Amino acid sequence: MDVITGTVTRTVDARGQSCPGPLVTLAKALKDAARGDLLELLATDPGSRSDVPSWATISGNHLLEAGELEDGTFRYVIRKA
Amino acid sequence: MTDEPTDELTQLLDQAAPTDDGLNKENKITIIAWGGDLDRIWPTLILSTTAAASGMEASVFFTFWGLFTLVKPGVRITGDNWMQKMLSVMNPGNPSKAKLSRYHFAGAGPGMMKKLARDYKTPLPSELLEMARDMGVRLIPCQMTMDLLGLKREDLIDGLEEPIGAATALLEMKTAAIQLFI
Numbered sequence: 001m002d003v004i005t006g007t008v009t010r011t012v013d014a015r016g017q018s019c020p021g022p023l024v025t026l027a028k029a030l031k032d033a034a035r036g037d038l039l040e041l042l043a044t045d046p047g048s049r050s051d052v053p054s055w056a057t058i059s060g061n062h063l064l065e066a067g068e069l070e071d072g073t074f075r076y077v078i079r080k081a
Numbered sequence: 082m083t084d085e086p087t088d089e090l091t092q093l094l095d096q097a098a099p100t101d102d103g104l105n106k107e108n109k110i111t112i113i114a115w116g117g118d119l120d121r122i123w124p125t126l127i128l129s130t131t132a133a134a135s136g137m138e139a140s141v142f143f144t145f146w147g148l149f150t151l152v153k154p155g156v157r158i159t160g161d162n163w164m165q166k167m168l169s170v171m172n173p174g175n176p177s178k179a180k181l182s183r184y185h186f187a188g189a190g191p192g193m194m195k196k197l198a199r200d201y202k203t204p205l206p207s208e209l210l211e212m213a214r215d216m217g218v219r220l221i222p223c224q225m226t227m228d229l230l231g232l233k234r235e236d237l238i239d240g241l242e243e244p245i246g247a248a249t250a251l252l253e254m255k256t257a258a259i260q261l262f263i
Binding site (some may be wrong): 016017018019020021023026027055057059060 | 127130131133134135136137201202203204212216
């Protein structure tokens with residue numbers, strides 16, 4: 001895993017969305033981001049636990065963090081490749 | 082991590098190598114949307130939209146009953162002769178009218194599926210079609226099906242690619258890393 005440098009530049013709120021909503025919302029947000037930007041994705045879809053890492057593998061972006069917040073929200077930090 | 086290519090990357094590079102016919106397998110998914118059933122169109126649109134969101138090229142070739150998915154909402158009867166007109170009445174266009182392949186129950190099934198989708202915040206096929214277009218999924222009508230079923234360009238929604246034939250569809254498939262017939 002690469003060393004995390006920089007801070008999260010944008011939070012993408014995909015809570016309440018279901019497959020493929022969170023990934024579409026994330027992809028749209030990434031379009032406006034610059035290379036190396038860190039984006040935080042918040043999602044409630046349990047499918048995102050497997051889907052976000054798969055998406056990162058296919059798209060070539062870097063998944064730096066994947067975790068769960070206290071309220072059960074899934075949180076991911078992605079760096080745009 | 083170093084910049085050494087990983088096994089995964091090497092594999093991907095190998096896959097990208099030209100085949101015997103000189104055509105590269107691109108990072109692309111091509112789906113042949115043959116069925117017009119709600120439960121076929123739904124996964125077709127989810128997969129293609131997700132592929133586009135993952136940076137893959139995605140194209141969907143709509144043929145036979147699948148082509149009715151692209152009929153504009155509000156367009157009811159299409160075709161020039163009674164056979165084509167009858168087919169259009171039996172296959173009301175666009176995903177909001179599509180039938181389920183099983184448990185259709187004279188229309189109650191799709192209604193329940195849509196209610197479930199709403200309750201579980203899953204996008205409806207009509208919304209997915211919009212999302213797919215928005216994400217740059219290439220939606221391609223089959224020319225031969227258009228002729229056969231009497232569907233004209235103006236009967237279909239906007240934002241589609243030019244209609245193509247079987248050879249171009251084959252080329253789409255041949256250059257795609259993933260091909261599906263749904």
